[in-house]
Amino acid sequence: xxxxxxxxxxxxxxxxxxxxxxxxxxxxxxxxxxxxxxxxxxxxxxxxxxxxxxxxxxxxxxxxxxxxxxxxxxxxxxxxxxxxxxxxxxxxxxxxxxxxxxxxxxxxxxxxxxxxxxxxxxxxxxxxxxxxxxxxxxxxxxxxxxxxxxxxxxxxxxxxxxxxxxxxxxxxxxxxxxxxxxxxxxxxxxxxxxxxxxxxxxxxxxxxxxxxxxxxxxxxxxxxxxxxxxxxxxxxxxxxxxxx
Numbered sequence: 001x002x003x004x005x006x007x008x009x010x011x012x013x014x015x016x017x018x019x020x021x022x023x024x025x026x027x028x029x030x031x032x033x034x035x036x037x038x039x040x041x042x043x044x045x046x047x048x049x050x051x052x053x054x055x056x057x058x059x060x061x062x063x064x065x066x067x068x069x070x071x072x073x074x075x076x077x078x079x080x081x082x083x084x085x086x087x088x089x090x091x092x093x094x095x096x097x098x099x100x101x102x103x104x105x106x107x108x109x110x111x112x113x114x115x116x117x118x119x120x121x122x123x124x125x126x127x128x129x130x131x132x133x134x135x136x137x138x139x140x141x142x143x144x145x146x147x148x149x150x151x152x153x154x155x156x157x158x159x160x161x162x163x164x165x166x167x168x169x170x171x172x173x174x175x176x177x178x179x180x181x182x183x184x185x186x187x188x189x190x191x192x193x194x195x196x197x198x199x200x201x202x203x204x205x206x207x208x209x210x211x212x213x214x215x216x217x218x219x220x221x222x223x224x225x226x227x228x229x230x231x232x233x234x235x236x237x238x239x240x241x242x243x244x
Contacts, residue, residue, distance in 0.1 A: 024170065029153050033107070056210075057150060057179040075177060082177070112236065
């Protein structure tokens, strides 16, 4: 990869990680879009996104949990089925055309709630029943494994739209959910001999730095409305690009 291309890719990953990190996300959906635009080989995109997800989500989860926003009791039932489902999705390598179509649809689905401001439902916060949380987590886990997304951009809007969590609690839960699902998907992908770019250390450094800055801002100071709408626009554009 040429130095100028690498620099642009690192800058894009850092910006994406900062924006996503401010709302408790690791940035996989944005990473996937940026790496695709940079011309990274399709076989490298999914495993690279999962590695970056692991690193960034750990930083983001730590920041939000340290600020007191994490709830293990709310997250636990979502993980019960998502863990094996994410492993299965990571092991299952989709054809390139199917992968692009599925990812495009998921980016649109994930982007629209962010575009609308990801506002929670009116009324008190009421956690979901265990069966509903388990099924939701299983579906999101499978999709995250198949595409290399951590699933946070699907879980966070669901938590907020259904009135299951407040904004920063949803952010903290999503970050941990992303870490666990990305780890399981990466373990599943190892059996398929994944390819990683030699520039991975530089990409990881850029993404982690951006995620740390975004998480610090989002967990303490940054207003959420503008950031989530920017994310929504980014996801919708990336999804349409993959589908058109």
